[in-house]
Amino acid sequence: MENKIKVNPEIINIAQDKVREYLENGSKGALMMPPPLESLYIVINEEPESFLVEVPVSNELEKSGVKSIYILTSRDIKKPA
Amino acid sequence: MKESLKLYQEIEQSYLEKIKSSIEKIRQNQKFLGEGKSGRVYSFEEESFCIKERINNNPEFSFNDIESEMEIQIEATKYGVRVPLPILTLKTANGKKFLVMERIFGTSIQDIEEGKADFPIDFNIEEFFKEVKVMMAKMHENNLYHRDLHSGNIMLEVKDGKIKPVIIDFGHSSYSYGEDDPYMEENFPRIGHNKKFPKDDLEIKSIKDRITLILTKK
Numbered sequence: 493m494e495n496k497i498k499v500n501p502e503i504i505n506i507a508q509d510k511v512r513e514y515l516e517n518g519s520k521g522a523l524m525m526p527p528p529l530e531s532l533y534i535v536i537n538e539e540p541e542s543f544l545v546e547v548p549v550s551n552e553l554e555k556s557g558v559k560s561i562y563i564l565t566s567r568d569i570k571k572p573a
Numbered sequence: 574m575k576e577s578l579k580l581y582q583e584i585e586q587s588y589l590e591k592i593k594s595s596i597e598k599i600r601q602n603q604k605f606l607g608e609g610k611s612g613r614v615y616s617f618e619e620e621s622f623c624i625k626e627r628i629n630n631n632p633e634f635s636f637n638d639i640e641s642e643m644e645i646q647i648e649a650t651k652y653g654v655r656v657p658l659p660i661l662t663l664k665t666a667n668g669k670k671f672l673v674m675e676r677i678f679g680t681s682i683q684d685i686e687e688g689k690a691d692f693p694i695d696f697n698i699e700e701f702f703k704e705v706k707v708m709m710a711k712m713h714e715n716n717l718y719h720r721d722l723h724s725g726n727i728m729l730e731v732k733d734g735k736i737k738p739v740i741i742d743f744g745h746s747s748y749s750y751g752e753d754d755p756y757m758e759e760n761f762p763r764i765g766h767n768k769k770f771p772k773d774d775l776e777i778k779s780i781k782d783r784i785t786l787i788l789t790k791k
Contacts, residue, residue: 495663495664495665495666496663496664497661497662497663497664498640498643498661498662499660499661500643500647500658500659500660500661502647502658503658503660503661528621528658528675529621529622529658529660529675530621531619531620531621531622532620532621532622544622544660544661544673545660545661565620565622566620
């Protein structure tokens, strides 16, 4: 038996929408998932060491320069040394 | 194709290690949110998500596959039922099953019954149970039955000053169509086994009666 993961498609949609909004507004700072998952973070164009969900990059986002999207928990974020 | 398959498997290992280590850490600290018939729920400190590890505390009855449980929660949300937003399911190679989902910051009716928590300020029993009934009616209209609606599976969530019910644990839930009895345990077709799940509406009435009694004694 192999390990198997299934992600709620709604989570993928929420994250993609959030990245789209982020790119449109050009806002700075942490890119967070909206409530009720506000303690989860979205990183784009970075390869984190650990993460909760890998979000597929849509064609539209790819054209905007997005290469990768990951959803991280606060534990996945590297603390400054 | 091979590259994407490799990547997929690598991602799975990351998930597995992440979740395993997080659960172990919480276990070591003896911190978990609660335990029901179908699972043990662990929190991640103050994070907005939690992990349910599938266990079977009710061997007389079968449980939904963890993926089916997530799908039922997704469907219930579409019907207008407030449930924890599921994030993902994980089945490990050694047979463990996890559901990662939104953490509900609230208390259960059972906690109040057992004196572990108090009623929120401005708790209105009529309004609260009316909402529970409406949510159950929406599920039933869509042929979905909870089938384990005890007081531990109804939570109170205080948001924006309003007290709202949240329905949790869809481990026994099932769709039922036509003339089938939605409360019959259908997965143990052995002779003499005629187990039935408790009826959702009767459970709501029973819980409301007990809560009314507690409130009148206050």
